[in-house]
Amino acid sequence: MYYGFAAGVDSKLKASKIMRIKINEIPEQGLELNLDIPAGSIDVSDIDEGFLGDVRFAGNISVSRRRFTVSGKMNGLWNLRCARCLKKITSPVKSTFQVFLTPSIPPDENRIRGLKDDDMDESVLIGNEIDMNQILREQMILHLPMKPICSTSCRGLCPHCGKDLNLGSCGCDATPADPRLAKLKEFLDRKGE
Ligand SMILES: [Zn+2]
Ligand SMILES: [Zn+2]
Numbered sequence: 001m002y003y004g005f006a007a008g009v010d011s012k013l014k015a016s017k018i019m020r021i022k023i024n025e026i027p028e029q030g031l032e033l034n035l036d037i038p039a040g041s042i043d044v045s046d047i048d049e050g051f052l053g054d055v056r057f058a059g060n061i062s063v064s065r066r067r068f069t070v071s072g073k074m075n076g077l078w079n080l081r082c083a084r085c086l087k088k089i090t091s092p093v094k095s096t097f098q099v100f101l102t103p104s105i106p107p108d109e110n111r112i113r114g115l116k117d118d119d120m121d122e123s124v125l126i127g128n129e130i131d132m133n134q135i136l137r138e139q140m141i142l143h144l145p146m147k148p149i150c151s152t153s154c155r156g157l158c159p160h161c162g163k164d165l166n167l168g169s170c171g172c173d174a175t176p177a178d179p180r181l182a183k184l185k186e187f188l189d190r191k192g193e
Contacts, residue, residue: 023103036054044140078092
């Protein structure tokens, strides 16, 4: 079975339909996925400005003993602000990943069965749907840059007047206060009293 669609006028509608895949509709031989998710369909409003562009995913869902494996390649784009000068920047994300999902089982059954060590990196599937939106959101967040910068040579903002120093200097005293010099000045000042 093949799920996929080309970007078009109704891609948003199709995307919202396709983002949740009912596990009882996944055939034994697995499901091929080719998703082109329009910008803004994955909610990352709690992070920064969300995605700038489409997020693409090409991969598949395979089934083995009621366990589902989502694997494939994701391409996305973070829309962020430079940590130094606050300018808007985009940061491409490429990720090849594999996510294991086990349908949730009642707690007592879980106890009888016992949890093996290799169950630890599995996610428990809540409900009877695989939420691709959620999986891709997690992957994007995993690749969120800690300190995005527009360029390694970005000079940032002046801590005194806030001017973007990439556009030129501002005339503020940029000499960093050296604690050793401050001590010496203090000593000399006292000597002169
Ligand atoms: Zn910058
Ligand atoms: Zn300044």
